[in-house]
Amino acid sequence: MKPSDWLMINQQPFKIAIASGKGGTGKTTLSVNLAAYIAEQEDVVLVDLDVEEPNSGLFFEGKLVHEEDNLKMIPQWDESLCTLCGLCPKVCNFHAIMQLGPTILVFPELCHSCYACAELCPVNALPMTPKVIGKLRDYQVDKLHFVESRLNIGEEQAVASIAKTKKYVAGKYAEVRIALFDSPPGTSCPVIEATKDADFVILITEPTPFGLHDLTLAVETMRKLEKPFGVVVNRDGIGNDEVLRYCKAENIPVLARIPNSRKIAELYSAGKLIYPEFPEIRESLGHILDYCLSTAERSPA
Amino acid sequence: MKIAFTAAGTNWDSMIDPRFGRTEYIVIHDENSEELIAIDNSAVKNEAHGAGTATSQRIFELKPDVLITGNGPGDTAAKALAHMKMKIFVGAQDMTLKQAYEKYKSGELKEV
Amino acid sequence: MKEIVIISGKGGTGKTSITASFAVLGGTNVVLADCDVDAADMHLLMQPDFGNEHDFYSGELAYIDQSNCTRCGLCRQICRFDAISVIDGEYVVAPIDCEGCGYCARVCPTKTIINKKLLAGKWYISNIKTGSQMVHARLETGADNSGKLVAKVKDEAKAIALGKRKDYILVDGSPGVGCPVVSSLSGANFVVLVTEPSVSGLHDLKRVHQLVKKFNIRAGCIINKADINPGLSNDIKLFLEKENIAHLADLPYNEDFTMAMTQGETIVEYRQGTLTALIKESWEKIKVLTNQNKIK
Structure with a gap:
């Protein structure tokens, strides 16, 4: 069976997550260029899951096709029912509820929506209610569909917004063959939420000691999640060959090497795509895509 | 009047702890009785999240009229303290409690 | 003893390389605290001995x-x-x-x-190559950086600085605008913002500066790779002026940063050139501004 056949019968897009151990290694650069490249041929969804700082949108001027609120459930105090028994602040492990004399105060930013206070309240005086914590926006430029969620400032529960955004994409773009997920940086919960149901993860790094160190952490995370993954080396030519040696020793495929160039840095800083100016990068994008899709054939799980 | 300080130690010569939520001690000075009481806040300091509200809850229970601290409380703590109508004076980092109290008395600390 | 915190909002701006350079310039008079525990890279430049290891819960x-x-x-x-x-x-x-x-x-x-x-991880007190000490941490995969770990790392650094009568604590701050960065900033005497002239660089700078303002901390800014986009560099400078942030330096796009890193060195050890001169100058300015930052 050809990968394309398998993808046709699978009712969901092939999900490629682009991640990195630390910020600033070229995650967004790769995501937007790969998305624009695919969109030359076919429909593709690019999803920015870096909900605290979504930056992919700075590269496209799309038409807004859909907008909706991202909600999280928080307890809402019903003064008329409350007996001030003092249980709710005690059951909240996150200190999101305070009892100040005759008043119960809820701090939505600290709430993890565990429902303990609401369901353990003996008189049902803290019913869970939705609160807007950010917005999901869906843009379109020709064949490129671009979805981002942005948390309101002060909101910290990134994971819920990431989960919701993935759900939206799965529902609306089930017919699209490929979806790209620009993940938040690091190795903590938001990254795990962003990558845990990807079909393939691209880890992008730089060939420097910092890059190598952060890559090893990201690899550790991906192995824990049991994800198939490959590495793209950005700014190839600076630094040393330790990253390549590490990948070889660990049997990790290196999908592409994007050359180091001041011109690329300039294009990025101005919010422009790079592959139209560099034929070799166009070629690399093609190679990356082929590799990702070929893994679908090997492990149709 | 009861004055609360965020403090790195337990007496008048201790430094102000510039942090609110994760302060080492809360020290209360009762101007009437001239007493100085120090409350160890290390349990709150060791909370992963919500240190600001947890310390605010303690402040509420101690019922001071004025709070003197360093950088000032973060967003959530500020909300909780506002609810108590607490008078908050900031900018007392790098001072001992005694110095901070004098500056407060002479109106040289900034109120938020 | 003064606490200087270096933050950037966005990753990849050269924050850690610059912080490490300051640590080398400050020598034995500086205790380092690496609070960028999500991407703790400082140890790669500082030759820590991981002498003192503790579990972090x-x-x-x-x-x-x-x-x-x-x-x-x-x-x-x-x-x-x-x-x-x-x-x-x-x-x-x-x-x-x-x-x-x-x-x-x-x-x-x-x-x-x-x-x-x-x-959730481990934290260390290490002897480093500057003859001073550094407090740093490593998180378990999937563990969240928290205000608590940042506070712990800073507290330990502070205790060392007080005990050994050092003048400065240098804190490599956490990314983003959440709880860890709030904890990084809390208690600081001076903040150095490191940014780059890209659309995302300016955007993130503005966001993180909102926090700095809230804590009433005096701030200075280093624009790294300033020549890569002169127009945006200019926008950043206008923003600095408007917000009364000291403009510490414009650093040119320079691959020596990476070359130095590859050798496990900071730029000030690697080459005595323009870049090193600019960083030295920044460090001197920071010291002056930090000590001027007197009680209002």
Whole structure:
């Protein structure tokens, strides 16, 4: 069976997550260029899951096709029912509820929506209610569909917004063959939420000691999640060959090497795509895509 | 009047702890009785999240009229303290409690 | 003793390389604190000996004692994070999904669920090549950086600085605008913002500066790779002027940063050129501004 056949019968897009151990290694650069490249041929969804700082949108001027609120459930105090028994602040492990004399105060930013206070309240005086914590926006430029969620400032529960955004994409773009997920940086919960149901993860790094160190952490995370993954080396030519040696020793495929160039840095800083100016990068994008899709054939799980 | 300080130690010569939520001690000075009481806040300091509200809850229970601290409380703590109508004076980092109290008395600390 | 915090909002701006350079310039008079625990890279430039290692516990994790479990299934029913599943007839908690809210433990009829302190990582006090010391940490995969770990690292650094009568603590701050960066800033005497002239660089600079302002901390800014986009560099300078942030330096796009890093060195050790001169100048300015930052 050809990968394309398998993808046709699978009712969901092939999900490629682009991640990195630390910020600033070229995650967004790769995501937007790969998305624009695919969109030359076919429909593709690019999803920015870096909900605290979504930056992919700075590269496209799309038409807004859909907008909706991202909600999280928080307890809402019903003064008329409350007996001030003092249980709710005690059951909240996150200190999101305070009892100040005759008043119960809820701090939505600290709430993890565990429902303990609401369901353990003996008189049902803290019913869970939705609160807007950010917005999901869906843009379109020709064949490129671009979805981002942005948390309101002060909101910290990134994971819920990431989960919701993935759900939206799965529902609306089930017919699209490929979806790209620009993940938040690091190795903590938001990254795990962003990558845990990807079909393939691209880890992008730089060939420097910092890059190598952060890559090893990201690899550790991906192995824990049991994800198939490959590495793209950005700014190839600076630094040393330790990253390549590490990948070889660990049997990790290196999908592409994007050359180091001041011109690329300039294009990025101005919010422009790079592959139209560099034929070799166009070629690399093609190679990356082929590799990702070929893994679908090997492990149709 | 009861004055609360965020403090790195337990007496008048201790430094102000510039942090609110994760302060080492809360020290209360009762101007009437001239007493100085120090409350160890290390349990709150060791909370992963919500240190600001947890310390605010303690402040509420101690019922001071004025709070003197360093950088000032973060967003959530500020909300909780506002609810108590607490008078908050900031900018007392790098001072001992005694110095901070004098500056407060002479109106040289900034109120938020 | 003064606390100087270096933050950037966005990753990849050269914050750690610049902080490490300041640490070298400050020598034995500077205690380092690496609070960028999500991407803790400082140790790669500082040759730490990892001399003093400690476990770091943060948050909680539900644990089900199988011997007392009656398999009633209540915990699984109430868990909003789908963290409890049945494997071979036993109810087990998936650590990666558990938020540590403690709800299951509260409702378990046989009290067989306990909340264990979660081992979130390790922290170290190391002797480093500058002849001084550094406090740093490493998080377990999937563990969240928290205000608590940042506070811990800073507290230890402060204790060393006070005990050994050092003049400065240099803090490599956390990224983003959340709880860890708030904890990085809390207690600081001066903040150095490192940015770059890209659309995202300016955007993130503005966001993180909102926090700095809230804490009434004096700030200075270094624009790295300033020549890569002169127009945006100019926009950044206008912003600095408007917000009364000291403009410390414009650093040119220069691959010596990377070359130095490859040798495990900071730029000020690697080459005595324009870049090193600019960083030295910045460090002198920072010291002056930090000590001027007197009580209002």
